[in-house]
Each structure stands twice: as C-alpha cells, then as structure tokens.
C-alpha cells in the first residue's frame with residue numbers, strides 16, 4: 001500500500017517532517033506541497049506546488065494530508081480536508097480556542113478516516129517505556145506527577161515570531177506545555193477536572209526591555225538591524241554563536257523585548273484528575289539548560305525520568321530497591337518519536353484503529369492548557 005501525501009505548510013516543522021520523515025518512508029509518497037508564502041518550494045523539486053491548500057484537499061490523487069501551518073489555522077484546514085475524506089495528520093496543538101475545539105469535535109464526531117495529532121512524545125521510545133512501566137504497576141497506583149520543562153531556547157523558538165502574541169497563539173501553554181501535559185494525562189490514565197495556574201512575563205517583552213535597557217523598545221526592532229545584535233543574549237546571531245541554536249538561516253528575528261509580546265515566559269500549573277491523581281507542572285522558557293524532568297509518585301514507589309539522561313529510575317519504597325532502565329536508541333532523523341508517529345498514522349489508516357494521539361486526547365490537553373491560561377488570567381480555580 002502506498003499513501004500519497006499532500007503537505008500543507010512548509011515552515012520550520014512542515015518542510016523538515018516532510019523531507020526527513022514522510023519522504024523517506026517506503027510506504028509514502030509526496031504528491032503535492034502547499035505554502036501560501038511559497039516557503040521552501042525549492043526543497044521539493046519535481047513535486048507540484050501551490051499557494052492554496054484547497055488545491056491539495058481537492059486533489060483526488062492525494063490520500064492523506066500533513067498540516068503544519070500555524071495553530072490558529074488548523075480547524076479550517078482539517079475541516080476542508082475532512083470534507084474530501086482525506087486521512088489527516090495535523091501538528092499540535094489541535095486548535096487555540098474552546099470554540100474551535102468544540103466545532104472540530106462536533107463536526108468530526110462520525111468521521112471514519114484517520115485523524116492523528118502531532119503529540120510526538122507519546123511515540124518517543126523513552127516516554128513510551130515510562131507508560132509501559134506504569135501500566136505494569138511497577139510503582140503501584142499513580143498518585144502524583146511532577147514535571148518541569150527546562151527550555152533554554154524559549155526566546156529563540158517563541159519570542160521572535162508569531163507564537164509571541166495571544167492573538168495568534170492564545171497561550172504558550174498550548175504550543176509548548178501541551179507536549180508534557182499530554183504525557184501527564186496519559187500517565188495519569190484519567191482526565192483533568194480542575195486546574196489552577198500562575199504565569200508571568202518577566203524576562204522577555206516589555207518587562208524584559210525595562211530590566212535590560214531601562215526603556216521600552218519599538219515593535220519595529222529586528223536583530224538584523226539592531227546595534228547590540230552581537231552581545232544580546234537573545235539575538236539570533238548570538239544564540240547561534242553562544243548556544244549553537246539555529247534551526248534555519250531565515251529564522252524570524254523580531255526583537256524578543258518588543259512591546260507587542262503578551263504571552264508569559266514562565267508558568268506553574270496544578271491539576272486534579274478525575275481518578276484523584278495530582279499534577280504539578282512548571283515551564284521555564286529562559287532556562288540555562290534543556291531538560292524535561294518527570295517524577296511520578298505511586299503507592300509502591302517512585303519513577304524518575306528525564307529526556308537528557310534518557311534514564312528511567314524506579315525506586316521501590318517497600319523493598320528499598322532501585323532499578324535503572326537506559327534507552328540507548330539513537331534518534332537518527334529529527335525529534336524523538338517522529339518516525340514512530342508516522343508509523344502509527346499508517347497503521348491506523350490500514351486497520352481503522354484509533355491513533356495513540358487522536359482527536360479526543362488532543363482536545364482534552366488543549367482544553368487543559370486553555371483552562372490553565374484562564375486560571376492565570378482570573379486568579380481562580382477552573383473546573384473542566
């Protein structure tokens with residue numbers, strides 16, 4: 001069986017996933033690509049290009065679409081693809097408002113083709129192994145989960161481009177935190193019922209400008225024309241030089257200290273699940289180093305995991321044993337889980353099974369992130 005793909009959105013994520021993962025899979029071909037700004041058309045020689053995604057969804061030769069456009073466009077494009085009965089692999093988050101999520105869920109309620117959402121960490125081997133251990137009852141009943149996302153490239157990834165305004169992204173909890181929150185939902189084996197959260201913007205945006213310069217900077221300021229681009233810790237040139245952070249040579253370079261920025265740069269979230277599990281989650285977008293750090297407390301012991309050591313440590317509190325599982329698998333192409341995610345999509349198309357990251361799981365986590373943002377804005381506990 002060959003699955004013929006149309007790719008919609010050829011920015012940072014879209015063109016890389018298409019060229020590294022989809023194109024190299026033996027059961028997939030890329031029939032046509034779309035980007036309304038013609039980005040990266042040159043990376044797909046000999047493949048038909050369009051700036052209008054309707055050309056992709058209306059193409060009867062195409063079986064499946066991969067959607068990697070900004071988050072606030074997902075609903076519209078998913079629904080257009082569903083009308084033409086395509087199988088849909090869409091990047092996370094599913095959407096950025098409760099209305100869009102509800103609309104998608106009601107319109108796709110009886111949709112029979114595959115819809116998979118890109119919560120890729122569910123497919124990454126170590127995160128998957130944690131789930132396997134928990135399901136075996138290795139620490140007994142899961143009771144509490146503690147997660148910290150330490151992100152040293154937060155300024156680079158989210159504060160130079162469209163992610164930085166609520167108008168386009170709603171909350172960074174949707175773009176970044178939902179990867180870990182989705183894992184928490186999966187590990188808790190339940191769904192969130194109440195959430196409280198705190199958040200602040202204090203390192204980037206206007207607050208960061210006042211601390212760094214003693215005055216605001218205009219929204220027209222860009223790294224490429226800035227006089228301190230060589231020294232500034234958040235400039236594109238300096239991040240490349242000092243921290244080896246460079247995902248593309250044409251990365252957006254609006255100043256991270258601009259006034260228009262209205263998303264938070266650090267958050268703390270507390271969640272109560274239907275089955276009583278409690279979650280405590282923190283996101284820091286200006287950390288000095290990278291690590292996703294998980295501690296899971298169970299009735300019989302504790303499980304610790306982080307994706308920089310790739311070690312899962314299990315402590316048995318009764319026998320006072322410690323067991324270490326080390327993942328030595330090398331992720332060869334891109335992010336951990338990218339290839340396994342595509343494999344699940346293909347198997348779901350073939351068998352009609354529900355993908356591991358599906359409409360329901362991705363709606364639950366998007367609603368959790370939106371509720372957390374509402375809690376930050378209203379200083380109250382939000383019931384889901």
Ligand SMILES: NC(=O)c1ccc[n+]([C@@H]2O[C@H](COP(=O)([O-])OP(=O)(O)OC[C@H]3O[C@@H](n4cnc5c(N)ncnc54)[C@H](O)[C@@H]3O)[C@@H](O)[C@H]2O)c1
Nearest residue numbers: 009010011012013014035036037039068069070071091092
């Ligand atoms: N799973 C992951 O690990 C991961 C990583 C990065 C990004 N993402 C997600 O991937 C998606 C894309 O993010 P990105 O960082 O690549 O953004 P980006 O801005 O780099 O790329 C988006 C591309 O979509 C194009 N586009 C926008 N609207 C369009 C439309 N209506 N029709 C056709 N093309 C359109 C733009 O021209 C741009 O090239 C987002 O949903 C993001 O959250 C996921």
